[in-house]
Amino acid sequence: MPKFEHIKKILVIGSGPIIIGQAAEFDYAGAQACLALKEEGIEVVLVNNNPATIMTDEEVADKIYMEPLTVASLEAIIAKERPDGILPTLGGQTGLNLAVELADAGIIERYNVRLLGTPLDTIKKGEDREEFKRMMIEIGEPVPESKTVNTVQEALDFAEEIDYPVIVRPAYTLGGYGGGIAGDAAELQEVAKRGIAASPIEQILIERSVKGWKEIEYEVMRDSNDTCIIVCNMENLDPVGVHTGDSIVVAPSQTLTDRQYQMLRSVSTKVIRALGVVGGCNIQIALDPYSEQYYLIEVNPRVSRSSALASKATGYPIARISAKLAIGYHLDEVVNPITGYTYASFEPAIDYIVTKIPRWPFDKFPQANRSLGTQMKATGEVMSLDRNFEASLLKGIRSLEIGVHHLQLELNLTDEELAEGIVEATDTRIFLVAEAMRRGMTVEQIHAKTEIDPFFLYSIEKIVQIEKQLASYSWATVPEELLKEAKLRGFADVTLKEMYQISLDDVRNRWKQLGWAPSYKLVDTCAAEFVAATPYYYSTWQGRDEVKVSEGKKKVLVLGSGPIRIGQGIEFDYCSVHAAKSLKRLGIEAVVINNNPETVSTDFNTADQLYFEPLALEDVLNVVEKEQVDGVMVQFGGQTAVNLADPLSQMGVQIYGTSVSSIDMVEDRDLFYQLLKKLDIPHIPGISVNSEQEAINAAVKLEYPVLVRPSYVIGGRGMVVLNNTEELVSYLQETTFSFPLLVDKYISGMEVEVDAICDGEQVLVPGIFQHVERAGVHSGDSMAIFPAPSLNELQKATITRYTEDIAREIKAKGLINIQLVIAGERIYVLEVNPRASRTVPIISKITGVPMVELAVKAQLGQKLESTGLLADIPFFAVKGPVFSTVKLSGVDPALGPEMKSTGEVIGLSYQIQTALGKALHWKEGICQPLETGDALFISLSDGAKEEMKGKLSALSGLKILATPGTAAYLQQHGLAVEAVLTKAAQVKEWHQTTEIKAILNTPTVGNKQGRFGFELRQVAVQLNIPCFTSLDTFQSYLQVKAGNVSDPLDLNVYLQQKERVQI
Amino acid sequence: MKGYIVLSTGDIFEGELFGDQRGCSGELVFNTGMTGYQEVLTDPSYAGQIVTFTYPLIGNYGVNMLDDESIRPVCTGLVVGNLCQTPSHYQSNNTLSEIAEQYGLSGIAGVDTRAITHIIREHGLVFGKITTDPSELVPTKPATGQVAAVSTKTKTKHSGEGPHIVMFDFGYKKSILTALLDKGCAVTVVPYNTNFKEVAELNPDGIMLTNGPGDPKEMLPHLPELKKIIEAYPTFAICLGHQIVALAYGADTDRLPYGHRGSNHPVKNLKTGKVYMTSQNHGYMVKESSINTKYLEVSYINVNDKSVEGLTHRYLPISTVQFHPEAHPGPSDTDPLFTEFIQQCQAIGEKNYA
């Protein structure tokens, strides 16, 4: 059937900011789907307030509203645009929930918008577990029996009914905290009690546990003609019990017979038909390893993280095709662009093994609980492909960028600890398993403890055996067959280098002598059955090379940024994608390497040549040699890529843009300070110390407060602000970092951030971001306003001059990011990043300056046309951080110099307050503005009390709760206090009766568990009460007036305004 | 032991031999299924052929008692990427290489099966030889007389309450028999060359023409007899059976460039417009242009290459499919076709009595 002719304009709801469980995959899916709609001549109106995405780029949609994802703002947009249809299944849970709320509010009907794709009741059935289970029982498909209960007795009674073991899932706890599995009544007594206590609403779900069963996923497509196909199935290496998002996942399934594969295939198509899904759907199934029995775990009737993975794993663009189905096409009418020959009704056949490994934020959060369970904790993931599982796994490990390149971690564990350690799933279990084998534990023993299928364990055993064989030789004596086998199974050159204490050159030269090199093969959806039109590539050491490289044409390699992690998010994918596109526009062949399956940069049509490979030196070198590229661009792939600049150039690879020595000049602290001295730009006084005593002396010399950080990096991990010797000493006792440490003077002042483009001489500064929070809160975690509202001309001039001086001095070519702090008359430079930054996508969008394109041109030697600081835009953009603390138990949400946020939103308006409001209240149910009579809980440190003086009037008319000290202080200053609370628990109780609208809590010493403040903040996160830990943020929150919403404008309107102003 | 697979195109791949070390030769074909190697290697349609699996890990779940499509492996040889010697599955009784040894099946592992697939895709008809001596020549004569070789020599009756189906064994997959028996039929399996009189004596309610190996035109001598039979009883024909029916009504068959072998082939029902995922295994096809539309009409086509996937007789209860509704390996989307056939047999059976 051809497409619906009456649908001319479609509203697409995006997924908003990146949070754990809802990451870049929705940018990839959303962007792809919007383009698929546009090419049908449909006008696409997009609502998404995530400014770092490709999805919100001008070429992706006709109209882009970077507006809050609330019913109010959506209604306003619908009223204004009057779309014919609305497509919510691309926006993850956020998009779906919003669609449901819009429908419930009667808005969809009132404006008679047609809901496209999967029908609404299906969405409800899919997302609402109770309804889903009821329906499965109706169609005779098994689901684990479950019941929500509020008392231990109820739990025990129900468990008796369904029999043990049962899994306990507390409602609304952090990272599934307080849940667990009970094998008998005695255990359930315990677990249930704990769970109920942990749950803010004292409610738990009791469910038959199928922990340890095989967790299998199917990605299904269905069209309105009831045709169903499987895009691919996937098997979780970690059995049921570990969230699929936290499991190592392989595609296709490895341990299912065809009978089982087809059985579950039929179940999947039966379920998706019963649901009436139109488009893509993800189905999770638990299969008993010892029988044909199975249970359905859940369905996601929309594109998802798994569908992104399935798309990249097979080359079947699920989102694109879902969009086509949503406007009426049938699967047998849509061509798969990868082959350009087969239709979307062809089930992909793959001829390699895909491994997905999650990337967890525990390196940033040492305090966090690392155990993996039913709640997802990973921020991102890597995907690797090869012709055998061992190589696929090892490549995946190498792609993680966690400082290891092999299935080997520095562990000092006794055999006992090790044997214990592998029982519970954690981010490091796979490494422990390998170590256990090294120490002689058998596959059977490990299987008994982990329930990981022996198939996977045998593969790990094979890796360990190869290690052992290699170790029995020297580099001189090791036989070729063995080396060949090691490479075939994915061993890294670096692993051999370390094993034999030789140089990487030695290793690579030996390959050259032997005439060995990796072969590259195609991802083509059809296992080579048909010719492929736009395939992408992966390397293997088994077999022939298939990839023809073009000759004569100029070629540039753009390094991607790997898995999404805190501090290196989707913004760098945005930059990589734009770099590739700019190169193409310049008639240069764009080669891209990345390993993140969630992103647009790994979409089949972004680069000319896409290599799905680890971003490790050797893998990059291999592609450089294979493609014979003219050079590499490292500025766009975040720190991942920048860190490769030096080793690559040492291997004789040409690096475009800012030279390696210049990069060093700003990243090596001593060189950096010399640079600033030379340019006589104030820098932070700091002293490097080697002992506790030295540290104390330094702090006294510099005067508290001081900021302490490990020396080997500027910024980065482990930074704290300390106010006195007591805090310093306790920090030194707790810190995991060893001396030397750096003690910096903590400069309290306004922080500003600049992104500039430089061509080696001239510098263009599109604008300056001003942080709401004073320095001390990581730039990634602070709210920031553009253009900077409270800078005077002199300050702007100085900042611009500093930027120009630094850029010129280091002969920067391309992008440069500078963070400064303004203290009185002086402006200090905190940090210079010789690369793209978090703010580049935002500034590019709101100023209309194509920063990445200009940076690419600059790196290729073109000169900038316009230079200097550009005129302010006539509207305000506020960037607001978004945190995922709710998924991570043990993590303190208090703001500090260490970045904690996972994503960001933007608020646009002609008034600052309104823009702030949009950035704070960015989503339904989050951070509503205060209204008279609202309850507010306050607990201030002494310093904060001082500051609040004179600003207290703003609190009048609010119902105030406070801790004793704060209460006394407020009363002194003539404010009525409703109640004095001393325990976090009391806040819970209060909240049950009178909703607490917000909490203001300025930490005394951050990140200290067990303290009242820490618990208070945990409760706040649990109960989803906005908790302000910085007075600055709180002040702006107070400025936001309820009901003060400007009418939503599409980005172009703002930009056109700008041009008018400039003329 | 180290060995080679030598191709008629001159390409040589080195690998490790498994199973019967003496090697073998035959037409080289590829199967794109990601599961189902046990069903494939026991599928009689592969008689005389060396099967290359495009999926690189073979043997992961071992070999079990349930999934044989005939009593023993039938294909001539196996070419695999990585042979799994440590399978993991609760039903597994043997490793693949144990089975290969036990039944004298020659295989070679550690080969770039994607490269071989590529070569077959480009050259079409390719022959291969699994051997220890790469200098040996590759015989390039297609195997003939395969049907006679694999077909049963005797009649075997399987009882059941439902209609009585006489099934012509051109090299049938066990799953076709199972599909009929599971749906209550009584089935008599008969040799491929059984004549009308013998069939009539069995007084069947319906006829099933099964899949089988080789060039359908080898069956030409038997067509007149077979035509008499299928015109006398409701008939359902699969794969080679489908080609035979087409030939019987004057159509022509031809070689596909490089066959359809896998579990992911979409076919479209031209009446309903519905699309189904099917399991396929055929190197020949019915030429659409040659079909005598006075008698036959096309019921299914392949969504990708638009080739003929099924036929129905305009007046008589004869229907055929090129694909494999019995699945194993592959999806069972089209299993209802058996039920339709059985209902047809019943309906007509009743008419005859009335």
Ligand SMILES: Nc1ncnc2c1ncn2[C@@H]1O[C@H](COP(=O)(O)OP(=O)(O)O)[C@@H](O)[C@H]1O
């Ligand atoms: N009954 C159960 N017993 C044991 N583990 C379970 C059970 N149900 C779900 N799980 C585990 O919890 C994970 C998350 O559950 P799921 O229902 O998929 O929630 P989400 O919507 O977060 O994906 C699953 O991937 C599975 O590993």
Ligand SMILES: Nc1ncnc2c1ncn2[C@@H]1O[C@H](COP(=O)(O)OP(=O)(O)O)[C@@H](O)[C@H]1O
């Ligand atoms: N000396 C200092 N005084 C005050 N704040 C500081 C100081 N040094 C760093 N900060 C704060 O810490 C944050 C992170 O420091 P930075 O050097 O930028 O590390 P990163 O490389 O992680 O961005 C900065 O954004 C700033 O708010």
Ligand SMILES: [Mg+2]
């Ligand atoms: Mg799930």
Ligand SMILES: [Mg+2]
């Ligand atoms: Mg910084």
